[in-house]
Amino acid sequence: MRLLGATLIAAFALAGCATVPSASKAPNASFSPNCERIGSFLDSAVSQGRTVGASAFVWKDGQEACFENAGYASREDGRPFTRDTLVQIFSMTKPVTGVALMQLWEQGRFGLDDPLSWYLPEYEGLKVATGLDDSGNLVLRDPSRPPTVRDMLRHTAGFTYGGSDAPADTVWARLQPLSPDNTLAEFSQKMAQVPLLSDPGTRWNYSAGVDVQARLVEVLSGMAFADYVDTNIFTPLGMDDSGWKRSEADLGRLARIYVVGTSGDLEPMPREEWLEPNFAGKPMTMGGSGIVTTVDDYMRFARMLLNEGELGGVRVLEPATVRLMATDVLDPRITAENRSWLPSKGTGGFGIDFFVRTAPPQAPEENRGTVGEFFWDGYPSMLFWVDPAQDMAVVFATQKVPFDNPLHHDIRDAVYGADYSGIAPN
Structure with a gap:
């Protein structure tokens, strides 16, 4: 392990x-x-x-x-x-x-209520996983709204941390976004492929959203x-x-x-x-x-x-x-x-x-x-x-x-x- x-x-x-x-x-x-x-x-x-x-x-x-x-x-x-x-x-x-x-927010690099995808385009078009069909395929729907930077900061984006029996976590288990062999850029690309657990802003769910924060620091700072x-x-x-x-x-x-x-x-x-x-x-x-x-x-x-x-x-x-x-x-x-x-x-x-x-x-x-x-x-x-x-x-x-x-x-x-x-x- x-x-x-x-x-x-x-x-x-x-x-x-x-x-x-x-x-x-x-x-x-x-x-x-x-x-x-x-x-x-x-x-x-x-x-x-x-x-x-x-x-x-x-x-x-x-x-x-x-x-x-x-x-x-x-x-x-x-x-x-x-x-x-x-x-x-x-x-x-x-x-x-x-x-x-x-610190980067204080510098005006982003707004708290901006859609996350404005800065990390891989998060455009996220879906919510609602279950599995009879063939074991994910049932997906559009979220009520896109996740914002504020959602990511307060664990309300709908992201997951993996390891649960939620349908979205079948994708997490396959992609392993937080594998230590990934860079933060690779993590973010894989994380963006994992469906949301819920509509943004409707639930507090502890997640890898803070790792998305780290990738956003890299993109905004160039470091x-x-x-x-x-x-x-x-x-x-x-x-x-x-x-x-x-x-x-x-x-x-x-x-x-x-x-x-x-x-x-x-x-x-x-x-x-x-x-x-x-x-x-x-x-x-x-x-x-x-x-x-x-x-x-x-x-x-x-x-x-x-x-x-x-x-x-x-x-x-x-x-x-x-x-x-x-x-x-x-x-x-x-x-x-x-x-x-x-x-x-x-x-x-x-x-x-x-x-x-x-x-x-x-x-x-x-x-x-x-x-x-x-x-x-x-x-x-x-x-x-x-x-x-x-x-x-x-x-x-x-x-x-x-x-x-x-x-x-x-x-x-x-x-x-x-x-x-x-x-x-x-």
């Missing part, structure tokens, strides 16, 4: 403005994260076998508030999980891609996607330890990915699976996955978002653009039953490559967080969030699959406290 094989592509899917909060809940007083509680949680998660190693980095009120770590980056080598450990972040790549494309991100995001932000393609020299710092085995124990994922394509020289540079980074580097990205597009005197995005990305832009007509698993992330909606919290947690079982926060996570149980109301950003790093939402629930409890209402004081 390859990292970008159909099984894991489907697994990515299982893997961030505010509305007025409920008057029935009182605001929380300003708080300082309890570092001892965070460290104790990480220790217990390791000792209980919930993960092999992890770290948590909290930035609050303009300074480092906590860094805690526990366990191993490689249990077999006795190598600890430290702040210098390299991690594969999978879908936490997506917000980076969104920032890259929105290879990885080169564009390095030049316009990583280098300006001082993220010197971040990128897609890595060398064998990095293996001594790279955390292993651990998989829950049939016995429930965590077993190391075989090297030939967990190193593709980052270390194998494959041509694919996904917009939706693939970045290798450290907690310190990714926190620089999170701090830039917390500062509304600026860090250390370098402006990456305008404040209004960050606010737009962190605003719930899902049409209310896209009701909960048409939002796939998105409601499991909390009470909220979706902006541009972010989940956005729009109301306080409704029950103890819901992950703690503040109204107005925005975040995303990654398949090996990675997580980051930005909490503007508390002037805080958090990066939680671990390398465990399958995706473990209870682990995220508990790290948020450790950061906020289990009784946090989700409403910060004015």
Whole structure:
């Protein structure tokens, strides 16, 4: 099995403005994260076998508030999980891609409500797959309207990620758009041959749309996607330890990915699976996955978002653009039953490559967080969030699959406290 094989592509899917909060809940007083509680949680998660190693980095009120770590980056080598450990972040790549494309939007290169096919002509004439006929052939119809760039940004274009029993995914399975052997240009040509799951704008469906975003960056900028991100995001932000393609020299710092085995124990994922394509020289540079980074580097990205597009005197995005990305832009007509698993992330909606919290947690079982926060996570149980109301950003790093939402629930409890209402004081 390859990292970008159909099984894991489907697994990515299982893997961030505010509305007025409920008057029935009182605001929380300003708080300082309890570092001892965070460290104790990480220790217990390791000792209980919930993960092999992890770290948590909290930035609050303009300074480092906590860094805690526990366990191993490689249990077999006795190598600890430290702040210098390299991690594969999978879908936490997506917000980076969104920032890259929105830089080009600020330059007037496209309009959010422009048809996607104006810039990527291969997406002209897309069809919706409604089923299979008696001979096993796809039944297709015209969509109610073409997908727009905005649809692609918010997972409402009707695109798929493959791996389901939807009729459209029979074409995905045959073409394998996200094969690591494809370039982004080849990916896009194949992706455009996969029928839509639904009419654009009618459903939220997690998809390879962020990889289409990456191809659009290439077309609009005239640069290879990885080169564009390095030049316009990583280098300006001082993220010197971040990128897609890595060398064998990095293996001594790279955390292993651990998989829950049939016995429930965590077993190391075989090297030939967990190193593709980052270390194998494959041509694919996904917009939706693939970045290798450290907690310190990714926190620089999170701090830039917390500062509304600026860090250390370098402006990456305008404040209004960050606010737009962190605003719930899902049409209310896209009701909960048409939002796939998105409601499991909390009470909220979706902006541009972010989940956005729009109301306080409704029950103890819901992950703690503040109204107005925005975040995303990654398949090996990675997580980051930005909490503007508390002037805080958090990066939680671990390398465990399958995706473990209870682990995220508990790290948020450790950061906020289990009784946090989700409403910060004015």
